[in-house]
Amino acid sequence: MLRRIGLGAAVLALIGWTADAAPVPGSVQLVGSWIVQADNDASGKFAYCDATRDGGGASVHIGQSASGSWQIGFTNSGWQFAVGQDVPVTLFIDRVPYPLVLRTSSPTTFSTALPDTTLLDALRQGDMLTLQLGAVYTTFSLDGSAAAINAAALCQQGYAASTAPPAVAPPPSPQAAAQPPAVPTTPAATPAPAGMPPEVAQEVSSLQGNCQVMNKTPPPIGDYVTRIGLTGSGVDDWLINTGRIACAGLAGGGGSLVEIFVGLPDGHARKVFARYALGVEIRGSTVWLGSRGEQCRGSAAVPPATTTTCQVPLIWNKATQRFDDGSPTNVQ
Known part of the structure; x- marks a missing residue:
C-alpha cells in the first residue's frame, strides 16, 4: 500500500541539521545504537534534539525542534548537493513506501519537517528503514528507535521549557487599574x-x-520511586527509575529512563531531568548514573578511544535550575 505524505510550503520551512549547529554540553546520551543530543543554533540558542544512527556510510536523524515540530534528515559525506535544492526520495519502512521531498541544508545533508505523526509512528514501530535516492538504496536498522525517539522528545521538552520566555501580562484595563491589586495565590x-x-x-x-x-x-x-532531597531547598524531590518497573517498556540497550522532579513549596513538582542510564546509585544527596560514551570523556586519565563505561554524578545548578554532569569516575 502506498502511503503518501503531503508536503506544503510550511513543511519545507525547515530548521534542518545545519553545519553551524553545536551540541549542548552534557546533553549527549547513548540509547542503544542511537545517539541522542540537544543542539544549539549559531547564536547559541536551543534549536532541537535529535536521535541519530549510522547505516551504510550515511546517517539518519529524527528530531524535534524547539517549536515542537518533528523532522527527519540524512547525512552522507559523499553527497555534493547544491544548498537549498529539493531532492525527491522514497523511504521504505518494512517495505511500505513513503515518498518525500527533502531540502538540502548543506552539500551533504537534506531534511524535511513532518506534517503529522504518520511517519514518526511508523519509525517507532518498524524494523528496517530504507532510503531510496535514485538507484541507490541505503538501509538503517530501527532497533531501539522507539526508545530513541522518546528520549529525543524528553530532551526537547526539557530544553524547550528551560528556554521559554516568561509570559508577559497584558496591560490592565482602566477599570482594572482603578481596583486595588489582588493578592496572588497559588492553588495547593x-x-x-x-x-x-x-x-x-x-x-x-x-x-x-x-x-x-x-x-x-x-x-x-x-x-522505582525515591523521595529524596537533592537541591538543598528543604522540599522533597522525586526520582523515578524506570529500570525498576520493567513492564513499562522504557528499557533498552541504552539503559533505562531516569527522571527527576524538583519539589516546589506549593506541593507541586517540576520535571528538570530525563535521561537513559545504565544504572542509578544514590550516595547521600547525590545521584550517580551509569553512563558510557560521550559522558565518560571528562576524564583526562583515560583516552576517549578506550572509554567504555563510567559513573557520572548529577550536580544541582541553582542558577540554571538544572542538573549538570559532574566529573565521571570508575571509567573502564
Whole structure:
C-alpha cells in the first residue's frame, strides 16, 4: 500500500541539521545504537534534539525542534548537493513506501519537517528503514528507535521549557487599574499517594498504565520511586527509575529512563531531568548514573578511544535550575 505524505510550503520551512549547529554540553546520551543530543543554533540558542544512527556510510536523524515540530534528515559525506535544492526520495519502512521531498541544508545533508505523526509512528514501530535516492538504496536498522525517539522528545521538552520566555501580562484595563491589586495565590496541590506531587503521580500512573496494557502487574511504587532531597531547598524531590518497573517498556540497550522532579513549596513538582542510564546509585544527596560514551570523556586519565563505561554524578545548578554532569569516575 502506498502511503503518501503531503508536503506544503510550511513543511519545507525547515530548521534542518545545519553545519553551524553545536551540541549542548552534557546533553549527549547513548540509547542503544542511537545517539541522542540537544543542539544549539549559531547564536547559541536551543534549536532541537535529535536521535541519530549510522547505516551504510550515511546517517539518519529524527528530531524535534524547539517549536515542537518533528523532522527527519540524512547525512552522507559523499553527497555534493547544491544548498537549498529539493531532492525527491522514497523511504521504505518494512517495505511500505513513503515518498518525500527533502531540502538540502548543506552539500551533504537534506531534511524535511513532518506534517503529522504518520511517519514518526511508523519509525517507532518498524524494523528496517530504507532510503531510496535514485538507484541507490541505503538501509538503517530501527532497533531501539522507539526508545530513541522518546528520549529525543524528553530532551526537547526539557530544553524547550528551560528556554521559554516568561509570559508577559497584558496591560490592565482602566477599570482594572482603578481596583486595588489582588493578592496572588497559588492553588495547593492535591495530595497524591505516598504524598507525591500531582506531576509525579501522573507519571507513575502513566508507567503503571503501560504495564496494564501489556497485562503485567506493576511493582510497588517504592521499588522505582525515591523521595529524596537533592537541591538543598528543604522540599522533597522525586526520582523515578524506570529500570525498576520493567513492564513499562522504557528499557533498552541504552539503559533505562531516569527522571527527576524538583519539589516546589506549593506541593507541586517540576520535571528538570530525563535521561537513559545504565544504572542509578544514590550516595547521600547525590545521584550517580551509569553512563558510557560521550559522558565518560571528562576524564583526562583515560583516552576517549578506550572509554567504555563510567559513573557520572548529577550536580544541582541553582542558577540554571538544572542538573549538570559532574566529573565521571570508575571509567573502564
